[in-house]
Every structure is written in structure tokens, then in C-alpha cells.
Amino acid sequence: MGKTVGSLGQGTRPDPVRSFNRWKKKHSHRQHQKKERRKQLKKPEWQVEREGISRLMQNYEKINVNEITRFSDFPLSKKTLKGLQEAQYRLVTEIQKQTIGLALQGKDVLGAAKTGSGKTLAFLVPVLEALYRLQWTSTDGLGVLIISPTRELAYQTFEVLRKVGKNHDFSAGLIIGGKDLKHEAERINNINILVCTPGRLLQHMDETICFHATNLQMLVLDEADRILDMGFADTMNAIIENLPKKRQTLLFSATQTKSVKDLARLSLKDPEYVWVHEKAKYSTPATLEQNYIICELHQKISVLFSFLRSHLTKKSIVFFSSCKEVQYLYRVFCRLRPGISILALHGRQQQMRRMEVYNEFVRKRAAVLFATDIAARGLDFPAVNWVLQFDCPEDANTYIHRAGRTARYKEDGEALLILLPSEEQGMVQQLLQKKVPVKEINLTIIFFLLKRINPEKLIDVQKRLESFLAQDQDLKERAQRCFVSYIRSVYLMKDKEVFDVNKLPITEYALSLGLAVAPRIRFLQKMEKQPNKELGKNQVTEAIQPRAPSLTSDEVEEFRAYFSEKMSILHKSGKRLEETEHSLASGESEEQDEETEDEEMEDHVGQTREPPTDSVPRSEEAQKVKEVPVQFLDRDDDEEDGPDADFLTVKRRDVFGLDLKENEALSKKEPSKSSVKKKLTKVAEAKKVMKRNFKVNKKITFTDEGELVQQWPQIQKCATNDVEEEDDTGGINLDKAKERLQEEDKFDKEEYRKKIKAKHRERRLKEREARREANKRQAKARDEEEAFLDWSDEDDGGFDPSTLPDPDKHRSSEESESEDTKHKMSDTKKKQEMRKRNNTEVDDVRPRSRHGKKAKWETLEPLDTGLSLAEDEELVLHLLKSQN
Numbered sequence: 034m035g036k037t038v039g040s041l042g043q044g045t046r047p048d049p050v051r052s053f054n055r056w057k058k059k060h061s062h063r064q065h066q067k068k069e070r071r072k073q074l075k076k077p078e079w080q081v082e083r084e085g086i087s088r089l090m091q092n093y094e095k096i097n098v099n100e101i102t103r104f105s106d107f108p109l110s111k112k113t114l115k116g117l118q119e120a121q122y123r124l125v126t127e128i129q130k131q132t133i134g135l136a137l138q139g140k141d142v143l144g145a146a147k148t149g150s151g152k153t154l155a156f157l158v159p160v161l162e163a164l165y166r167l168q169w170t171s172t173d174g175l176g177v178l179i180i181s182p183t184r185e186l187a188y189q190t191f192e193v194l195r196k197v198g199k200n201h202d203f204s205a206g207l208i209i210g211g212k213d214l215k216h217e218a219e220r221i222n223n224i225n226i227l228v229c230t231p232g233r234l235l236q237h238m239d240e241t242i243c244f245h246a247t248n249l250q251m252l253v254l255d256e257a258d259r260i261l262d263m264g265f266a267d268t269m270n271a272i273i274e275n276l277p278k279k280r281q282t283l284l285f286s287a288t289q290t291k292s293v294k295d296l297a298r299l300s301l302k303d304p305e306y307v308w309v310h311e312k313a314k315y316s317t318p319a320t321l322e323q324n325y326i327i328c329e330l331h332q333k334i335s336v337l338f339s340f341l342r343s344h345l346t347k348k349s350i351v352f353f354s355s356c357k358e359v360q361y362l363y364r365v366f367c368r369l370r371p372g373i374s375i376l377a378l379h380g381r382q383q384q385m386r387r388m389e390v391y392n393e394f395v396r397k398r399a400a401v402l403f404a405t406d407i408a409a410r411g412l413d414f415p416a417v418n419w420v421l422q423f424d425c426p427e428d429a430n431t432y433i434h435r436a437g438r439t440a441r442y443k444e445d446g447e448a449l450l451i452l453l454p455s456e457e458q459g460m461v462q463q464l465l466q467k468k469v470p471v472k473e474i475n476l477t478i479i480f481f482l483l484k485r486i487n488p489e490k491l492i493d494v495q496k497r498l499e500s501f502l503a504q505d506q507d508l509k510e511r512a513q514r515c516f517v518s519y520i521r522s523v524y525l526m527k528d529k530e531v532f533d534v535n536k537l538p539i540t541e542y543a544l545s546l547g548l549a550v551a552p553r554i555r556f557l558q559k560m561e562k563q564p565n566k567e568l569g570k571n572q573v574t575e576a577i578q579p580r581a582p583s584l585t586s587d588e589v590e591e592f593r594a595y596f597s598e599k600m601s602i603l604h605k606s607g608k609r610l611e612e613t614e615h616s617l618a619s620g621e622s623e624e625q626d627e628e629t630e631d632e633e634m635e636d637h638v639g640q641t642r643e644p645p646t647d648s649v650p651r652s653e654e655a656q657k658v659k660e661v662p663v664q665f666l667d668r669d670d671d672e673e674d675g676p677d678a679d680f681l682t683v684k685r686r687d688v689f690g691l692d693l694k695e696n697e698a699l700s701k702k703e704p705s706k707s708s709v710k711k712k713l714t715k716v717a718e719a720k721k722v723m724k725r726n727f728k729v730n731k732k733i734t735f736t737d738e739g740e741l742v743q744q745w746p747q748i749q750k751c752a753t754n755d756v757e758e759e760d761d762t763g764g765i766n767l768d769k770a771k772e773r774l775q776e777e778d779k780f781d782k783e784e785y786r787k788k789i790k791a792k793h794r795e796r797r798l799k800e801r802e803a804r805r806e807a808n809k810r811q812a813k814a815r816d817e818e819e820a821f822l823d824w825s826d827e828d829d830g831g832f833d834p835s836t837l838p839d840p841d842k843h844r845s846s847e848e849s850e851s852e853d854t855k856h857k858m859s860d861t862k863k864k865q866e867m868r869k870r871n872n873t874e875v876d877d878v879r880p881r882s883r884h885g886k887k888a889k890w891e892t893l894e895p896l897d898t899g900l901s902l903a904e905d906e907e908l909v910l911h912l913l914k915s916q917n
């Protein structure tokens with residue numbers, strides 16, 4: 034049965050195992066085929082990405098500015114959107130809304146918008162998208178160049194780029210100078226997005242062999258008007274020459290350039306002008322409250338100190354016109370201890386220190402930053418409450434940028450401008466033309482209110498500065514430099530309607546800095562001598578009359594309301610201020626030590642109570658002050674100001690009355706400071722000295738006879754006194770030279786012989802003198818000895834004075850003789866006389882009888898032994914000894 038079943042099964046039904054295996058085989062084959070087909074169907078990543086990019090690009094055309102409120106409304110890459118979201122940027126600002134679309138479409142854009150309105154992202158987003166679109170990699174080299182006018186701004190932009198672009202694979206670099214060029218050169222080739230300052234970029238273009246920008250896709254100029262102005266003109270021209278013409282260019286600033294020439298240099302193609310706030314009522318942020326005060330130059334420091342004392346919990350920036358002002362006032366304000374941290378930022382600092390100060394001020398909640406205009410543009414310090422412009426800005430644009438450091442992106446802020454009476458009219462007019470709403474607050478009223486409410490709020494610091502300077506020579510020199518530097522900055526300003534150096538109360542200003550006397554200012558003296566100056570000599574030191582406060586009652590009420598509001602806030606926070614001051618004072622001594630060691634060290638200054646003092650310096654005292662020359666003024670102050678001093682000097686080339694064309698010609702001729710800095714060689718230095726007709730020190734002494742003797746430099750005598758005539762044919766006449774040398778040689782030998790002879794004579798005379806002295810001494814000794822011997826004989830019969838020569842006789846003869854021969858007596862005569870005396874002595878010591886002594890004395894002739902004096906002496910001694 035079993036078999037039947039088996040045979041039946043084999044014949045009628047298929048084997049299930051075999052059929053399963055067959056099915057399995059077929060199925061797996063089909064699966065494999067499917068897989069293969071799927072594999073073939075799947076696109077590579079790059080391809081998918083490329084497709085995504087093309088889709089995005091198609092959407093560029095569809096961008097409708099009116100529909101955009103968020104970044105995600107733009108056709109942006111996922112990587113950029115993610116970066117923006119992570120940095121908490123979601124909603125777009127007006128400038129971002131208006132420009133990002135245009136830039137994505139590949140157009141050249143000139144973007145202008147108020148300060149703090151978000152221009153940085155307006156160009157950074159298109160930068161990232163441009164390289165993303167092209168699938169840029171590190172091997173493609175430099176794709177985007179972002180140029181900023183200052184190192185700090187470049188650093189800040191770089192930080193924002195890193196934050197927003199962190200999901201992209203591009204490499205970004207910061208090239209700002211102050212670091213090792215070699216180190217930068219090694220890495221610069223792998224950088225895709227380069228953020229830099231113009232000077233350093235040009236240096237790399239010139240010196241780094243393998244650095245090139247041939248692949249550049251996009252050029253961005255942040256603070257474009259500044260970069261394109263005359264200060265950077267040469268550098269920028271040189272940079273642009275190295276860039277490919279086919280590229281996209283984006284220019285951004287709060288105050289945009291309109292110069293067609295500037296833009297032509299950049300070879301823009303149909304640029305889009307986007308001036309977001311062109312039709313706005315004001316050109317500054319609506320949240321910015323702006324005021325100005327009129328203040329005499331010599332009162333400014335006291336006003337600043339009073340201001341700081343009443344804003345101890347605020348974050349403020351104070352702008353000055355020169356580095357030296359910042360350096361000096363930073364030092365003295367640290368010593369004055371206003372009760373708040375003070376920091377200083379200027380172009381003469383080391384790069385590291387600049388960065389430290391920048392970061393420190395970003396972190397601080399309450400502090401004061403004393404700065405030059407290197408901090409005026411673009412810097413985005415968070416939560417700055419006050420911007421105080423201690424010195425008048427050079428123009429309205431600079432004012433806008435300085436004031437724009439506060440009231441950024443929806444925040445509030447206050448700006449206070451200090452103007453001199455002479456600056457008011459011109460500057461206020463300019464500001465109003467630029468749609469800057471500034472209101473005047475009268476200083477007299479400020480003082481009045483401050484005094485009435487809290488007398489300590491107005492403090493005259495002049496006396497304290499004077500005492501600091503009296504103790505510290507270095508500080509005094511800094512004060513002098515500060516003084517000259519400020520006057521120079523006013524002198525160099527282009528706008529003579531605002532800046533008139535002749536109207537400055539120079540002596541009072543010097544006193545207010547703590548100086549006892551005003552340093553002499555050479556350029557002012559030179560200016561005085563120039564006949565074509567419109568103002569007379571006497572006006573230079575003439576002080577301006579204080580402005581009479583002319584206020585309407587409405588204005589008074591307005592200011593009263595303004596200050597009562599301010600003061601009520603101050604009063605409320607008064608207790609808290611005291612606490613803060615005390616806590617700051619605890620760290621006082623440590624900070625003080627640090628301060629002396631490092632001038633730039635931040636000072637947590639403590640509180641000191643000020644007795645109320647007069648705010649107005651006595652003008653009589655000022656009148657008495659004389660001008661004194663200062664040694665260091667010989668130095669070139671501009672050079673010391675370093676590269677960042679460009680900020681002040683560049684715009685003012687036509688100070689000397691040159692028109693724009695001449696300026697341009699000048700700028701072409703002269704290489705800019707930033708691009709070429711000549712190294713002063715030793716030869717150049719020597720030439721400089723020779724030009725000044727510099728003479729080495731002479732040492733002149735007088736002999737006893739009153740003759741002049743020049744000891745240094747030694748004058749060489751020569752045989753031929755006549756100077757050799759210049760030979761037109763040039764070269765040296767050898768025969769003549771030989772002759773002259775021989776003559777000189779003879780002369781020298783003769784001179785030498787004379788010298789030797791004189792020396793010998795001198796020596797002989799000395800010896801003779803010494804011998805004479807010795808004889809005298811011996812004679813004296815013998816007299817004494819004789820006397821002694823005579824005394825010893827006394828026992829025998831006593832001393833017979835008659836044996837001595839008659840003293841009167843002897844003396845009178847001697848006197849008469851000596852009177853006659855006082856000056857004429859020759860050596861031989863003296864010698865003879867000596868011999869006589871010796872002979873008498875010899876005679877005296879000869880064996881003698883006591884009775885015949887006198888007779889012998891009188892009758893004895895001087896014995897001529899025929900020997901020399903010394904031999905005679907020896908003989909006498911010998912005889913004496915033998916007698917004994």
C-alpha cells in the first residue's frame with residue numbers, strides 16, 4: 034500500500050518540497066531584481082541636493098517682499114534656516130525683508146537703514162546661500178569677501194557668521210591684523226568666506242604668494258561709505274584690482290554713499306538701491322532720545338565726571354576725538370574713582386587688549402567705555418543705555434553712527450552731545466539737515482538743578498587733576514599730549530564752520546586738564562605766521578565769552594520736567610547706588626596696584642566723597658598762565674596714533690584749502706598710511722639730523738688766564754690751514770695729497786718733539802724744586818741738631834750767644850737782598866747762597882774752640898768744595914759722623 038500510494042503520488046501529485054524550493058528560488062530572484070531596480074532608481078545625494086537647489090532658485094523669482102515676515106518665507110536652504118532658528122532669529126527686519134530677496138536673485142545691492150536695524154544678517158544670509166547654491170567646497174578657495182572698517186566690527190561679523198552658518202560645511206576666516214602674518218598665510222588658502230579689514234587683506238594680496246581671489250563670487254562692504262571714503266581709497270583700489278570683475282557686490286551702511294565715482298570703482302551692474310528709512314521722519318532710531326548741551330571747553334571734564342557719578346548703574350560709551358585724550362582721561366578718571374568700572378578702547382592698544390576690552394564691555398551690565406571712533410561704527414554692544422559724545426563728531430554721519438551704539442533693535446537709549454559754543458550753530462544745522470532730532474538742554478539749568486537737588490552731582494575735578502599731575506611726571510606728559518592732540522584734532526577738522534581752533538580758550542583748557550601752564554603748540558604758531566589766515570594773531574589764545582543763557586519760560590519748564598523725572602529716578606535708586614559703590618570700593622586697593630602696573634587695566638573704582646567746589650575755574654588765573662615749550666612735541670603725534678588714527682585724519686585732507694580734485698591727485702600720489710608704512714632707516718635718520726643742522730656737544734673750559742680751550746670735540750691742528758679748493762673735475766689729486774700728507778707728517782713730528790721737550794723741561798724743574806725742598810729740610814734739621822749739640826755743651830761752660838751771627842744784621846741783609854732779588858734771583862744765585870750757608874754750617878761744625886768761635890764765624894770764607902749740593906751735603910754728614 035504503501036508502494037501504491039507511493040507510485041500514485043509520484044505519478045499524479047508533484048513533490049511539495051521540490052516545488053517549495055522552486056518557488057523560493059523564483060521569489061528570491063524576483064526580490065533581488067526588485068532591489069536592483071530600486072537601487073538603480075535611487076539618486077545620489079548631491080543630485081537630490083542639486084535638485085533642491087534648483088527648486089529654491091526657481092522660487093527666487095517668486096519672492097514677494099510684501100508677503101515675507103519670517104526668514105522661512107524666503108526660499109532658503111535648510112541649513113541656513115536651522116542656523117537662524119538656533120540663534121533665535123525668526124522674524125525679519127525691514128532691511129532684511131527688502132534686501133535678502135534681491136541679493137538671492139544675484140543683484141548688486143546698496144542697502145541703507147538706521148543703526149541697529151539688522152543689516153548684518155541682511156548680507157550674511159545671501160552670503161551663505163550664494164556658496165550653498167554653488168555647492169562650494171574648501172578646494173574651491175575664496176568665494177566671499179566681507180570687508181569691515183575696523184577689527185572689532187570684523188570680529189563681531191565673523192562671530193555672527195559662525196553662529197548662523199554653523200550647519201554649513203564652508204570654512205570661514207577672520208583676517209584683521211595684529212596677529213602673525215605667517216600663521217594667517219598658511220591657512221588663508223583654505224578659507225571660503227573671509228571677513229577682514231582692508232589693510233590686512235591687501236597685505237596678504239601683496240605678500241602671501243599662493244593667495245588669490247580669482248574664484249570670488251561675492252564682495253560685501255560693511256559700513257560701505259566709510260570703506261569707500263578717502264581714508265581707504267588707495268587700499269580699496271588696490272584690492273579691487275585683484276578681484277574678478279564678474280562677481281556680486283553688496284554694500285551696507287546706515288549712512289550710504291551716493292558718490293557715483295565710488296560706485297563706479299566697484300563696477301556695479303544695475304545696482305538696487307534699498308534705502309529703507311529714506312522716507313522716515315528721522316534718520317535715527319525712534320527709540321533713541323537725543324539731546325545736546327553747550328559747554329565751555331574747560332568745563333567738559335567736570336561735566337563728564339558729574340555725569341558718570343549720576344549714572345553709576347548704567348552702561349555708557351563716551352566718545353573722544355583722539356587716542357591720547359582717551360589714554361589720559363582714562364587714567365585720571367580711574368584715579369578720581371567715580372564708582373563705576375571704566376574701560377578704554379582706542380587704536381593704540383595691542384590687539385589682544387582691544388579684544389579683551391571689547392568682550393569685557395559686552396559682558397558688563399554697568400560700565401563706562403572711553404573710546405575713539407574705532408567704536409563708532411557697527412559695534413553691537415548689548416544694552417548700552419547712554420552714548421555721550423564728549424568731543425564734537427567730525428560730521429553728522431559720525432554723529433549718527435556714534436549715537437547708534439545705543440537704542441539698537443527695539444531697545445531704548447539716550448544720546449548726549451557736548452558742544453562748544455563755537456560748534457553749536459554749524460553742527461546742529463548739519464544734524465537737522467540729516468533728520469536727526471536733537472534737542473538742547475541748557476548746561477546752566479543742568480548745573481542749577483543738579484546743585485539744588487544734590488550738590489555733589491556737580492563736581493569740579495580740576496584741583497584734583499592738578500595734584501595728580503604734580504605727583505606724577507608721566508601723567509603730566511600724558512596731559513600735555515592730550516592737550517596738543519585735542520587742539521590738533523580741531524585744527525585738522527575739515528568743516529571749518531564747526532571747528533575753529535582760534536575760538537578755543539586754550540589756556541583755560543590746559544588748566545582744566547590739571548596743567549599749570551599751557552604747552553606751546555607749534556602748528557598754531559606756524560599758522561599764526563601765515564599771512565593768509567582770515568583770523569588775526571590775537572585771537573588764537575582769546576577765550577570765548579560764555580554763552581548767555583537765553584531761555585524762554587516754556588523751555589525752562591520743559592527742562593525742569595525732564596530733570597525732575599531724571600532726578601526722581603536717581604533719588605529712588607539712590608540707596609541702591611550707595612550699596613553698589615561700597616561693594617565696588619572693597620576691591621579698591623588691589624585695583625589701584627594693578628592700575629599703576631598696567632595703564633589699560635580696568636579699574637573698579639571706589640567711591641570718594643567730594644566737597645562741593647566751584648565749577649568755574651578762575652579766569653584771572655588763566656590769564657596769568659604763560660605758554661611753555663614741551664620737549665615731546667617734537668614727535669609726530671599722528672604717527673603715534675597708529676593705523677587707527679586714519680579714522681580722524683583721512684577725511685580732512687582738504688584742511689589746507691585744497692579742493693576735491695586736488696585731494697584726489699594727492700591721494701593718488703601719496704601712498705596711504707595703512708598700505709605703505711615707511712620704515713625709517715638709519716641713513717634717513719642721519720639725514721634728518723643733518724637737515725636740522727644738529728651740532729654735537731662742545732665742551733669749552735677756561736684756563737687760569739681766562740683763555741678759551743675747546744676740550745670736546747678736539748680740534749686738530751694742521752700744517753695747511755687753508756681748506757682744499759673744490760676741484761670741479763672730481764676725484765683725488767694723488768700727488769697733491771701725498772705732498773700734503775708729508776707736510777702734515779713733518780708738522781706732526783715737530784709738534785710731537787715740542788711736546789716731549791716741554792715735558793722734559795717740566796720734569797727737570799720739578800726735580801730741581803724737590804731738591805731745593807730737601808735741602809731746606811736738611812738745613813733746618815741740622816740747625817736743630819746744632820742747637821741740641823750746643824745745649825749739650827752747656828755743662829762745660831754754658832752757651833755763648835755771641836757765637837751766633839748778628840740776627841739783625843743777618844736779617845736786614847737777607848731782607849734787602851731778598852727784596853731786590855725777589856723775582857729775579859736765578860737758580861745759580863740761589864744755589865750759591867745755599868752753598869754759602871752750607872759752608873758756614875760746615876764751618877760751624879768743624880772742631881772749634883769755644884773762645885774763637887765768633888772770630889772764626891766772621892773771618893771764615895765760604896769753602897768752595899767744587900762739589901754739587903748733594904755731594905756737599907753728604908760730605909757734611911760724613912764729617913759730622915766722624916766727629917761724633
Ligand SMILES: Nc1ncnc2c1ncn2[C@@H]1O[C@H](COP(=O)(O)OP(=O)(O)OP(=O)(O)O)[C@@H](O)[C@H]1O
Nearest residue numbers: 124125126148149150151152153154287411413442
Ligand atoms: N531678525 C532679527 N531678529 C532679532 N534680532 C535681530 C534680527 N536682526 C538683527 N537682530 C539684532 O539686532 C541687533 C542689531 O543688528 P546689526 O548689528 O545687524 O545692526 P546694523 O543695522 O548692522 O547696525 P549698525 O548700523 O550699527 O551697524 C543685533 O543685536 C542683532 O542680533
